[in-house]
Amino acid sequence: MSAHSHRNTPTPFPSLTIRRMDKMIRWSLPVIAFLLLVLLVSLIALGCQSMNAGGGKETGTGAETAVGTSPVANDPPAGGDVVLPQTADAGMAYQDKLTFVGDSLTAHLASRGVLSGGTNTTQVWRTTTNMLNLNSEITSARIVLPGTGESVTIAQAAAKVQPPILIITLGTDWGVSYLNETDFKACYGDLVRAVKEASPTTTVILQSIFPVTAGCKVLTNEKIDQANTWVKAVAAETGCRYLDTQSVLKDGNNCLKAEYCASTDGIHLTAEAYQVILSYIRTHAVQ
Secondary structure (H helix, E strand, O other), X not given: OOHHHHHHOOOOOOHHHHHHHHHHHHHHHHHHHHHHHHHHHHHHHHHHHHHHHHHXXXXXXXXXXXXXXXXXXXXXXXXXOOEOOOOOOOHHHHXXXXXXXXXXXXXXXXXXXXXXXXXXXXXXXXXXXXXXXXXXXXXXXXXXXXXXXXXXXXXXHHHHHOXXXXXXXXXXXXXXXXXXXXXXXXXXXXXXXXXXXXOOOOEEEEEOOOOOOOOOOOOOHHHHHHHHHHHHHHHXXXXXXXXXXXXXXXXXXXXXXXXXXXXXXXXXXXXXXXXXXXXXXXXXXXX
């Protein structure tokens, strides 16, 4: 064979090599399929684990919110209305848990004998004169503590007694007549904050100022209505609830019903009026 013919003759691909490659491919395909299946199963398992972890975290967060950060039932709902809504009558057991402090209209809860204990009730905190002015000295004003006769501030009384529920009613004495909105809210707010600091477990309720008769010479219902919006605002600012009791005392002319008035000044109330007030309080109870 010449050198020329040797250079131009192609070298054939060995058939043995082809057979080996074909065999390798046949063996490798199941292995590749198996590995892909394992990878797929692993990915599915990881996904399920992640979903379960996420679900557990969400459930935990919900439980934490419910236990750790949910508002106290007696507090206003976040961003909600501070006015206490109508409820079923909470009964005398609820009424007997209440403590009242306020101006002369509150003091007469005792003198009218409408609470447990009658005129000797221990549920009313009052001053020696029965008057309590809403002014810059409200936090230092002293009441006579029932049962002991001690002369203490309202905050000191709250610290000593730790009442479950304290209803504050202020404004008729001094506040409506002489304070502007800023000073009214400041004085009222100072008292509420002092009480809540002294007795954090006490539920504080701010009650509306009561209306007066059409013939009242020293107050008008227009001013009282305006001041009640300030009381409601103080309740919202200090985390309290608001009792809109004035609504059940009015006649069709926005004045105190004549049959509820016990005095010629058009301000002070009869025992019947106080029974209406107490009924309203029981049917607008904190839960």
